[in-house]
Amino acid sequence: MEELINVGVIGAGAIVRRGHLSALKDLPEVEVKAIADVNEDLVKNIAREFQIPNYFSDPLKIIEDPSIDLIDICTPSNTHCDLIKHAARQGKNILVEKPLTTTIEDALEIQRTVVKAGVKLNVVQNWRYFPVVFQVKERIDKGYLGKIVGMQGTALTNFPAGWTRNKWLYHEGAALFDFAPHLIDLMLWLNGSDVKTVYAVGGDISGGNMGFVNHTQIIMEYASGATATAIISWVTECFTFTVDVYGTGGNIALDVRNAHYYEMHGVQTPLDDIRKAAGKTMRVAKDVLNKNYFKGSLLYFKPLIKDFITSIKENTEEPVPVRHGVMVTAVLCGAMESLKTKKHIELNFSN
């Protein structure tokens, strides 16, 4: 029988309760041995609910436990860096929630530490795991769209007041570091190219009353020469998560939330519009009937963690490696800097 991978989870908040623990408990390759959260009452209750044998208020009790192989970090984004560095120096493999971290300096230090320690690190980019996203990636990689020249992404929602009661979410970067990591991850991964320059507009659309980024539009230039815009908002009365991809040989309209894409070549007629609408309706109806629709992106922690476990066992590259997390962080930080300075930001950094 194959040896189990012992997991210690750090953070017992919204994403752990709604996504990580059920995914981990469903994977026969792993065993959740311990959980830690600075909130003692919360961690005690979660340990009881999910039958986790050990719980602590001090995360170091898990990081320094020699019987733990993999640390799953699900704490506020600005706490990831210290926890990752500590875990890497203890020789632990690391699964970390998006975004990798909140400054480019920290991202580069994480990369150096992880590489030096020779451990594996994977960033949780679960929106990438909608099967429809893999289908689109395959179409692009096989050249069906020709050379990618442009992209347009949307990540729009209403204010996420019901997600967590904790106030850390409303730090200066807020929506930019919360929702944008999912969209920027897809826009980098689908195009397979780094971003070279970033320019962002918007910020606090309430005229300064909220005091954090709640709506922004980012213009990006890729190293490949392609251009892109990404609009990210917490203040729209709808939920959309889409990426349109434009190539010299055709376009794809990817609606991630509705698990549907439509590929277009040549002139689009009203008949094509009917086909698009019918295809999407059938697709969504199927997901509603099999009850997957309402789980949305929460369905995709399990396949992502499974792929990461395979990369650990087979010593292959992680599905979302640290290098990619660094690039996403660089775009987010570049956008933040651009919002403040109103300048184009060059993403030239070396490690």
Ligand SMILES: NC(=O)c1ccc[n+]([C@@H]2O[C@H](COP(=O)([O-])OP(=O)(O)OC[C@H]3O[C@@H](n4cnc5c(N)ncnc54)[C@H](O)[C@@H]3O)[C@@H](O)[C@H]2O)c1
């Ligand atoms: N992948 C996704 O779809 C998704 C969705 C939401 C949030 N997230 C990410 O997950 C992370 C956590 O978000 P959340 O919504 O669960 O937040 P949350 O506020 O609900 O939970 C965070 C928990 O971490 C605990 N904590 C804070 N500092 C700690 C420390 N140093 N050691 C141990 N525990 C500590 C808090 O007490 C809290 O219980 C963030 O990085 C966020 O960006 C990812």
